[in-house]
Amino acid sequence: MKIKNTAIALITTISLCTGQLLAQKSNYSELIAKSANNIEQKVIDWRRDIHQNPELGNREIRTAAMVAKHLESLGIEVKTEVGITGVIGILKGNFPGPVVALRADMDALPVLERTPVPFASKVKTVYDGNETGVMHACGHDAHVAILMGVAEILAGMKNELKGTVKFIFQPAEEGAPKGEEGGAELMVKEGALENPKVDVIFGLHIIAQVEVGKITYRPGGMFAGVADMKITIKGKSSHGAEPWSSVDPIVTSAQIINNLQTIISRNVKITENAAVVTIGAIHGGNRSNIIPEQVEMLGTIRTLSESDEQLIFERIRQIVTNTAEANGAEAIVELPYSSHYPVTFNNIELTAKMLPTLKKAAGESNVILVPAETGAEDFSFFANEVPGLYFNIGGLPKGKDPETSAPHHTPEFFLDESGFVTGVEAMVNLVVDYMEMGK
Numbered sequence: 006m007k008i009k010n011t012a013i014a015l016i017t018t019i020s021l022c023t024g025q026l027l028a029q030k031s032n033y034s035e036l037i038a039k040s041a042n043n044i045e046q047k048v049i050d051w052r053r054d055i056h057q058n059p060e061l062g063n064r065e066i067r068t069a070a071m072v073a074k075h076l077e078s079l080g081i082e083v084k085t086e087v088g089i090t091g092v093i094g095i096l097k098g099n100f101p102g103p104v105v106a107l108r109a110d111m112d113a114l115p116v117l118e119r120t121p122v123p124f125a126s127k128v129k130t131v132y133d134g135n136e137t138g139v140m141h142a143c144g145h146d147a148h149v150a151i152l153m154g155v156a157e158i159l160a161g162m163k164n165e166l167k168g169t170v171k172f173i174f175q176p177a178e179e180g181a182p183k184g185e186e187g188g189a190e191l192m193v194k195e196g197a198l199e200n201p202k203v204d205v206i207f208g209l210h211i212i213a214q215v216e217v218g219k220i221t222y223r224p225g226g227m228f229a230g231v232a233d234m235k236i237t238i239k240g241k242s243s244h245g246a247e248p249w250s251s252v253d254p255i256v257t258s259a260q261i262i263n264n265l266q267t268i269i270s271r272n273v274k275i276t277e278n279a280a281v282v283t284i285g286a287i288h289g290g291n292r293s294n295i296i297p298e299q300v301e302m303l304g305t306i307r308t309l310s311e312s313d314e315q316l317i318f319e320r321i322r323q324i325v326t327n328t329a330e331a332n333g334a335e336a337i338v339e340l341p342y343s344s345h346y347p348v349t350f351n352n353i354e355l356t357a358k359m360l361p362t363l364k365k366a367a368g369e370s371n372v373i374l375v376p377a378e379t380g381a382e383d384f385s386f387f388a389n390e391v392p393g394l395y396f397n398i399g400g401l402p403k404g405k406d407p408e409t410s411a412p413h414h415t416p417e418f419f420l421d422e423s424g425f426v427t428g429v430e431a432m433v434n435l436v437v438d439y440m441e442m443g444k
């Protein structure tokens with residue numbers, strides 16, 4: 006399907022041609038497409054190398070070294086160990102202009118691979134005290150390889166670029182190991198978006214259930230903001246046969262769980278955005294005939310707008326505290342408890358401005374508006390600071406039923422590598438078009 010020419014000389018020539026065309030303000034997207042096709046095999050090879058050598062979050066030592074070496078070989082200024090293993094590349098174009106950041110996440114997951122591919126991972130590790138495999142079961146290997154390809158094409162266009170490109174290779178998107186900081190949040194904290202200050206950021210995810218060649222996107226909330234909560238209900242213990250001597254935290258908890266259901270059904274404007282309140286764990290008591298002293302509950306909240314999050318937090322605190330009080334019990338609400346991700350919000354104006362670019366890269370009919378998802382993505386920490394646009398590209402073989410394709414994070418997770426080139430093309434076009442448009 007694609008021209009698989011690996012000759013570097015040809016890529017350079019095409020990159021130079023791209024540059025010349027840019028200078029002439031002609032249509033450069035065709036030449037970007039050619040450059041993307043020419044680099045496709047290299048991207049696939051890099052991806053297979055990373056796939057065979059997966060590393061868990063905050064442990065992406067080999068992957069980061071491979072990225073840094075590649076960026077340096079392209080003459081790109083490199084900073085390492087930003088947010089533990091993160092790598093930042095800075096490519097200054099010949100002309101002044103905006104700073105455009107592109108982000109790829111690098112971490113694998115504690116999953117034992119069961120795919121038949123020859124480059125399947127055989128890596129094992131001990132995770133949380135148990136032996137497990139390590140697998141790129143979310144496609145972050147593809148993200149790294151795609152961004153390495155994008156860097157190579159853009160480095161070849163350096164003389165014509167009207168601005169600076171910042172390549173952000175991020176660790177631990179799936180969450181840092183227990184007791185550690187990590188991911189986009191830590192990179193932001195350590196100044197990833199400063200020096201030079203980023204004006205805009207783009208990111209992508211390859212999806213095993215979206216057909217190759219397609220791009221899916223959504224303006225506004227695309228992935229949910231996530232917060233978890235811990236609720237502790239303190240009552241008074243008694244014999245189960247004499248409940249009148251108790252303040253029963255179990256009955257109180259039952260009322261709280263029921264009352265919490267009214268937040269989504271009666272408070273959230275569900276025609277605008279979906280939201281979720283889930284209690285996923287409840288612990289209290291140890292015998293049939295003892296009313297315990299306290300009950301603990303854990304839950305998760307998913308929202309697609311900041312205002313919904315504020316509303317839901319407020320309602321949870323009110324309902325829990327007042328229901329407990331009505332029962333004579335005491336409630337402690339820890340919200341957020343241990344994790345809190347902002348909504349992955351695609352800046353409305355930026356999305357509208359760059360949509361034609363995505364359509365140009367993938368073809369008008371291949372760019373599809375999709376509903377929001379209640380899963381989370383820590384790209385949100387970047388897009389919380391500067392306008393961002395995050396989109397999905399397809400990794401499902403053409404004609405295959407998405408229902409039969411293994412979900413992300415599972416041992417059979419599979420990507421059709423012919424989808425990578427769409428990511429390369431989209432990213433390069435986004436940078437060049439954004440710079441051409443000016444800030």
Ligand SMILES: [Zn+2]
Nearest residue numbers: 143179413414
């Ligand atoms: Zn994932």
Ligand SMILES: [Zn+2]
Nearest residue numbers: 143144145210
């Ligand atoms: Zn992922």
